Amino acid sequence: MANHLFGSIRQAMPEPEKIFIDPVGRRRLTYGDLLGWSGRMANAIVARGVKPGDRVAVQVEKSVEAIVLYIACVRAGAVFVPLNPAYTLVELDYFIADSEPALIVVSPDNATGIEAIALAHSVRAVDTLGVDGTGTLMERLDHHKAVFADVARGPDDLAAILYTSGTTGRSKGAMITHENLASNARALVEAWRFTRDDVLIHALPIFHTHGLFVAINTVLFSGAAIIFLPRFDAGEVIHLMPRATVLMGVPTFYVRLLAHAGLNRDVVRHIRLFVSGSAPLLPETFRAFAERTGQIILERYGMTETNMITSNPYDRPRVAGTVGPALPGISVRVVDRDTAMPVEPGTIGMIEVKGPNVFKGYWRMPEKTEAEFRPDGYFVTGDLGLIDRAGYVQIVGRDKDLVISGGLNVYPKEVETEIDQIPGVVESAVIGVPHPDFGEGVTAVVVRAPAVLLDEAAVLDALEGRLARFKQPKRVFFVEDLPRNAMGKVQKAVLRDTYKAIYEV
Ligand code: AMP
16 A cells, blocks of 8 residues: 555656745755655654654744655654644643644744643654754754655545634544545646646645645645745735746735735736635625736635635636635535525525545544534534525635524624625624623624724614614624634634623623
């Protein structure tokens, strides 16, 4: 048996001299370098005691070396467990206890703090990895050969565990298999027409499925190249566009690009594809981008547990406010929230998905896993949405963000869409907070454009006659910015907490 994921990557590999990754200002890595370097690293981690199936927990800043470490883990048959560098030591303690890694790799700055955690959980080996090629892991490479016999792994073996960015309860480890990643990479290469001539601007974090799997595996499965940035910077991205063909971003990237005076038709001319995902792209942003650049952003939908599920088409219409039809080989359906029976096209319900992209379950949480799969194998995404007659999926939000006021369902997206159309509104978030009469009170949090005079009464007036009474907010609050996480998702749990007591009597 070969190594399922790396075997496919090897097959797609171009000639060794071809550039794989260009970390602007640092040494570029060819595909030959990737092979040799990941071989050395695989030998090094095996020498540290990592056996097939063992977890390797990695909390480091974004670097090319960290990407090589991901590949080394795949080749060594280990399970890569990336962790957000923003996690504190207290949070790390949970992830280490839960994943029981054989090896922890951290930034040199965290080396001292992690020792105690490693000791407490009997982790045998700790290494460091800095952004500039420093750290004990890189020092070890000199002692190891570039040749490595890839460890045999089947389609169903684990390649990674990614902890969900759950805001309630304990974070769950999603078990991602070799075939989950291989099948999704193939589907995306086909859907987005990736070839070895592509050059992707990579400005996303690499502890999350978007920047790690969508971006890196799509490139590896097509022999393309990456321009690698430590973080998103609108000016820098615009500066690099003439050298690139694809940009993958979260909606915030596009908002920031639009706010930059340097974005115009000329600078984007070399780019063939702008992809957006991980959070909803406002139709307003979609239209403004098309107007300014002549390019139509392609929006797709996915999640940690399922990899990518749907994508707007490459060569058919890309529709604002939708995430397109299911990717090849993947089935999506919408069912009634209460009865779990499939609904008619156009009706809102729970989005469910089945296919080779869907994860194996939550790490050491069999009950949670069982609760989120239907008997016929469909995974319950927790997202509410609909499938229109053309087969395009529209997401209306997370099920847990649904507001139930006076026993009636209020979909926040519908209210937000109305509020966003009021002149002077930049964006909005609608939440439900405890209300003595209604159970939950519809509550709007609004960002105004600079120097705009808009108050609560004006917003409520504007909604009169446009939304049924029960959907209209009971209160409207104004903020400078909505709270967002690293992937640009609005953190509604934070807002619910901020406003939780406003209707108390
Ligand atoms: P994560 O597991 O962190 O990738 O988050 C997955 C969730 O992000 C999904 O379940 C959706 O709620 C949301 N999401 C991802 N892509 C989109 C999109 N294009 N539009 C709206 N929501 C999205």
